[in-house]
Amino acid sequence: MAKGRSDERQAGRQGYGAEQADPALCRLGEAAFWPARATELFPEEAAQEKDGSAPSSAVPAKAPAHHGAGHRARLRQRLATGGAEALLDHELIEYLLALAIPRRDTKPLAKALIAHFGGIGGVLTADWEALSRFPGMGDTSVSALKIVQAAALRLLRAPVEQQPILSSWQALLDYLRADMAWLKIERVRVLHLNARNMLIRDDHMADGSIDQAAIYAREVIRRAIDLGSSAVILVHNHPSGSPQPSRQDIDITRHIIEAGKPLGIAVHDHIIIGSEGFSSMRAMGLF
Incomplete structure (x- = not known):
């Protein structure tokens, strides 16, 4: 099994050109396909889980793997079949964070962020420093939220720039x-x-x-x-x-x-x- 994974990773490097790949995206992709490596791939989140810096009321240390995988699969299916309206605000944030922190149950963290910042709009528009100070949030998690805000603003700005x-x-x-x-x-x-x-x-x-x-x-x-x-x-x-x-x-x-x-x-x-x-x-x- 270890040899097979090594071969797959090597083939991926050859196929996509590792020297041009974004290291952060590579880490995110590897964590998604090989969750056992998430601790080494995302050290800041792993450190928070280990030292207990995130309060248990906001972010549990780790959900059972089978529960997390099944829940995220259901969220993904609802999104695929029902579109954006099929997910609640906290579920959108939860899924975004799950991509950045693949081994953690991110629902409590998503709900805590929404409660603290006053809604999904407050979470996505909060500045980097404010999000980084929140218990359980590392740079990878913050960047997952901020890239969505950047994409949304780019989309909304286009007609403003192109029409009177x-x-x-x-x-x-x-x-x-x-x-x-x-x-x-x-x-x-x-x-x-x-x-x-x-x-x-x-x-x-x-x-x-x-x-x-x-x-x-x-x-x-x-x-x-x-x-x-x-x-x-x-x-x-x-x-x-x-x-x-x-x-x-x-x-x-x-x-x-x-x-x-x-x-x-x-x-x-x-x-x-x-x-x-x-x-x-x-x-x-x-x-």
Whole structure:
């Protein structure tokens, strides 16, 4: 048996060109086909299991192999036959983590992550450091979650970049919500548009405290001049979850509108994103 496995691994190396393979993917693939090697392939997760750094209430040391394999096979079958809606939020996270930690029962960890970060959106948008600090999470586990977020944002961003913003408004809102709704700090972005309302730059202007971010009208307009923008859309999030504009939000928006008028730079909208939804200051009649 050992010789057969060695032959299979050697054949795989020859067939795919080991010198060009991604080492992390090779480790993940070997762990999936030879679970007995998972401890050496993923040392940080194995170390956490061994030294008990992950609380037993959040992450059990190891589920029986036959139970884990059968449960994951059922999740895989439900996904294959029913699509994304066939799995609950914690099951999606559980399966992602199972690919990174093949010898652990990842359901308790998935549920603990969702409870801590406030839902699947909070888990996927949490920053690397916050996820790494969570008991039971190593770099391999964190990267499994963050690569899904990166792929989702790339997918949502495509129509925003390829069509006039004003004719793909819902696509813009979907992208902004996926990217910003669950952030724990306030972030300000300015979308710069050309004369055809095509996106020419998505500028990350500032990060602030839990309740405010500094943004100045002169900085927004100076940047618009540098880029040759015909119009801008202001965007920021509220970590509280409520998308309702504050008095400060309204005041700074009006300052930017007035600063842009003499230069022919329009402000199409100021969008506020929160986990509870979004608000458009233009739609609210605040311009």
